[in-house]
Amino acid sequence: MKRFKAIFVMAICGLFLSACGNLGSSSGTGSGGNSSNKGTQLTGQASQGDYQSVIKNGRYVTSKSRGVNVSQNDNQFNLKSFESGLLTVSKKVYSPSKYIFEEGQYLNTSTVQKWLGRKSKSNPDGLNPVNNKKTGATTRNPIYLQQMEEQDFMKQDGKKLTLSGVTVGLGLNSVDYYEKKNFGSTYETHISKAEANREGRQIANQVLTRLRKKAALKNVPITIALYRQAPNDSLVGGNFFSYSTNKGTATKINSWKAISEKNYVYPTASSKSNAGNSNDENAFENFKNQIQNYFPNLSGVTAQAHYTNKQLTGMNVSITTQFYSETEIISFTQYLQQAAQKYLPSNAPIDITVSSTEGVQSFLSRDNGAKKFTSHVFNSY
Amino acid sequence: MKRFKAIFVMAICGLFLSACGNLGSSSGTGSGGNSSNKGTQLTGQASQGDYQSVIKNGRYVTSKSRGVNVSQNDNQFNLKSFESGLLTVSKKVYSPSKYIFEEGQYLNTSTVQKWLGRKSKSNPDGLNPVNNKKTGATTRNPIYLQQMEEQDFMKQDGKKLTLSGVTVGLGLNSVDYYEKKNFGSTYETHISKAEANREGRQIANQVLTRLRKKAALKNVPITIALYRQAPNDSLVGGNFFSYSTNKGTATKINSWKAISEKNYVYPTASSKSNAGNSNDENAFENFKNQIQNYFPNLSGVTAQAHYTNKQLTGMNVSITTQFYSETEIISFTQYLQQAAQKYLPSNAPIDITVSSTEGVQSFLSRDNGAKKFTSHVFNSY
Numbered sequence: 113m114k115r116f117k118a119i120f121v122m123a124i125c126g127l128f129l130s131a132c133g134n135l136g137s138s139s140g141t142g143s144g145g146n147s148s149n150k151g152t153q154l155t156g157q158a159s160q161g162d163y164q165s166v167i168k169n170g171r172y173v174t175s176k177s178r179g180v181n182v183s184q185n186d187n188q189f190n191l192k193s194f195e196s197g198l199l200t201v202s203k204k205v206y207s208p209s210k211y212i213f214e215e216g217q218y219l220n221t222s223t224v225q226k227w228l229g230r231k232s233k234s235n236p237d238g239l240n241p242v243n244n245k246k247t248g249a250t251t252r253n254p255i256y257l258q259q260m261e262e263q264d265f266m267k268q269d270g271k272k273l274t275l276s277g278v279t280v281g282l283g284l285n286s287v288d289y290y291e292k293k294n295f296g297s298t299y300e301t302h303i304s305k306a307e308a309n310r311e312g313r314q315i316a317n318q319v320l321t322r323l324r325k326k327a328a329l330k331n332v333p334i335t336i337a338l339y340r341q342a343p344n345d346s347l348v349g350g351n352f353f354s355y356s357t358n359k360g361t362a363t364k365i366n367s368w369k370a371i372s373e374k375n376y377v378y379p380t381a382s383s384k385s386n387a388g389n390s391n392d393e394n395a396f397e398n399f400k401n402q403i404q405n406y407f408p409n410l411s412g413v414t415a416q417a418h419y420t421n422k423q424l425t426g427m428n429v430s431i432t433t434q435f436y437s438e439t440e441i442i443s444f445t446q447y448l449q450q451a452a453q454k455y456l457p458s459n460a461p462i463d464i465t466v467s468s469t470e471g472v473q474s475f476l477s478r479d480n481g482a483k484k485f486t487s488h489v490f491n492s493y
Numbered sequence: 494m495k496r497f498k499a500i501f502v503m504a505i506c507g508l509f510l511s512a513c514g515n516l517g518s519s520s521g522t523g524s525g526g527n528s529s530n531k532g533t534q535l536t537g538q539a540s541q542g543d544y545q546s547v548i549k550n551g552r553y554v555t556s557k558s559r560g561v562n563v564s565q566n567d568n569q570f571n572l573k574s575f576e577s578g579l580l581t582v583s584k585k586v587y588s589p590s591k592y593i594f595e596e597g598q599y600l601n602t603s604t605v606q607k608w609l610g611r612k613s614k615s616n617p618d619g620l621n622p623v624n625n626k627k628t629g630a631t632t633r634n635p636i637y638l639q640q641m642e643e644q645d646f647m648k649q650d651g652k653k654l655t656l657s658g659v660t661v662g663l664g665l666n667s668v669d670y671y672e673k674k675n676f677g678s679t680y681e682t683h684i685s686k687a688e689a690n691r692e693g694r695q696i697a698n699q700v701l702t703r704l705r706k707k708a709a710l711k712n713v714p715i716t717i718a719l720y721r722q723a724p725n726d727s728l729v730g731g732n733f734f735s736y737s738t739n740k741g742t743a744t745k746i747n748s749w750k751a752i753s754e755k756n757y758v759y760p761t762a763s764s765k766s767n768a769g770n771s772n773d774e775n776a777f778e779n780f781k782n783q784i785q786n787y788f789p790n791l792s793g794v795t796a797q798a799h800y801t802n803k804q805l806t807g808m809n810v811s812i813t814t815q816f817y818s819e820t821e822i823i824s825f826t827q828y829l830q831q832a833a834q835k836y837l838p839s840n841a842p843i844d845i846t847v848s849s850t851e852g853v854q855s856f857l858s859r860d861n862g863a864k865k866f867t868s869h870v871f872n873s874y
Contacts, residue, residue, distance in 0.1 A: 155824050155827040155828045155831065156827055156828070156830065156831050157827065162823065162827065164827070165820075165823075165824040165827065167787065167828070170783075170786055170787055171786065171787055171788075171789075172787055172788050172789075172821070172824060172825065172828065174789065174817070174821065175817070175818065175820075175821075178817050178818070179817050181818065182816065182817060182818075188851060188873075189873055189874075191818075191819075192819050192872070192873040193873060193874055195818050195819035195820055196819050196872055196873075199819075199820065199823075213820070213824070215818075215820060215821070215824075261818075263820070348873075348874055349873060349874060375874045402551075405551055405552065406548065406551055406552055406553055407552075407553050408552075408553070408555065416873065416874040417874075418874040426872075426874060428872065428873065428874060435563065436555070436556070436559050436560050436563060437556065437559070437562065437563075437572075437576050437596075437642075438572075438573050438576035438577045438580075439546075439556075439576055439580065439594070439596060439644070440553070440555065440556075440596070442543065442546075442580075443536050443546040443553060443594070443596075444553065446536040446537055446538065446543065446545070446546065447536040447537070447548070447553065449537065450536065450537045463869075463871070463872065465871070467852075470569060471848075471852060471853065472852065472853045475869070475871075477869060488844075488856070488858060490844070490846070490856075491573070491577055491807075491809065491844065492569075492570055492573040492574060492577075492729075492730060492797065492809065493570075493574055493729055493730060493756045493797040493798075493799040493807060493809060
């Protein structure tokens, strides 16, 4: 928690510092670029399913609302899961083989901060309900919209890039945390799925209407996706549950498509029977027992499991150990390569990270469709 | 530093806890192993140049002096560099294709702790000189031997493993840090290369003689390697400078071979002109400028460069950034893949790690002989 506070403060500082910088450099006239770096370039594609992204005058084009979401999330898992989940939605609509990614350029920091606030006299643009002055968990108006992110997609025509699609993600609370007085105790308002869905759709409609008023976005396809934030104590982020694609002419949302995605943490607390899939969980438990038996002093073995349409589509295993020696880490990583292959579910991409208090010691990864794990031990000279 | 203290304390605690555990389980009769895991197994080889290591009854065979070196090093870089450097020496003598690695089984914690101490009435086995009661930096007897590690190498004959080689590394101080009174200021005794070499050889001879007195080591080849510890403020570990291979019958060391290895940190402080190779440093500087221009808010770009026989044989690049969004990390990693390929020295294995205060965000790696960097972005669901 302390660590998170620190990054929170750093992010806030960075936010104000970078807000000015961005305005200057994102217009494409930024100074300091090497002469060989004039004009627009692309980052290149690391692997086939990834977007290339835009470089202008040798500089990465950062988001106009850079850093806002860092400060909006008390649970860092919601931050990463929201952003990579939004990319997954975008890939369904704007194929990485045809479109180029650019960080959001049309919603700037002050706009996003106003929209994320409550509607009030001083903030008429707030997308969250007015403060009804009540403090009861069920009687007050909760904050529904916790974070939002814009992603832009360009098509390349010779040397020219044209904006050809926009995706906006809306992160909606499952729990709204609030205080009855400043620095007082924290209370919770729980928001049901149905309520979040209803409010999310209504907010999405307002967002679409407002975006259409911007000249650059008048005739561009706009996708809006709804995300349910995980509670602050969750060890895994929330998930997208619905999205809507809107033609360049649409000013109202006509239809929504459901997204079936779910995240779980293994091992599950025995009291809550919300496992994703008992086969996968058993496989993970066998793996865990095997490696804990093999290697003394493993202080934690947990996994994030990601399901799409009830199929396991990804797993991140975190192993925490005390560091005794580099040779132990090398041997342990070799053993993990065998054990993971033998015990963990096949047919899904899996990452395994071995960390100590000094940081990541080694990691293993098996890509989608690959048969074997590759491994890397972090060395130091 | 605070963080290091924490791990130091944890390691010490772990040390005492594990010291007993090891004695019980390392005899190969440990309980709790699955019935399917009886007997001796191997971990498998992650890549061609690595050793397989030994599993007994489903458990990893840990060192008999596990954790001592963690507590002996105030600079963690000396720890990793010592252990992986010792493996490199071992590979010269005991080929990974013919030998199997086992953590040291013949020097236990109490022996190593005695040997690392000063010679005295209560500790006649101390390999460091007696305390001459002087406190002047040049008049006192410094601690020469700071850490030591044993590595065992087995040959496989059917189901049987036979000890067929031992390597012992001796870590010798370049600076000995001391206090004139408890909890007082820290003073330094500098130890020249010549002095460390002379004392190291003399200690190595004593170690060989003592090891020969153990029945199991009477007729086994023993390699002893000398390592010069880096100062506590160094951002890179020390290096091995000499080793000696001794046949199964030798009780005295007859000859030493020189090892030409050096580590540097780039960028070098301008005041000290101790760069490894100006071409490599220029290449790194170009890379650094390029990516700092490209990506705002990089708070640090440094490299450890490792030279063998004056040739660059490895580089670890560390990039520290503030975390703004997952999409930035993805784009930045893609860009790094291009920039590293273009600017960093070819013909050497290179690791690049991108970290924020939350930990490692992504990493790139190019193996020895490989043409391209592979990359991995650490995701979270």
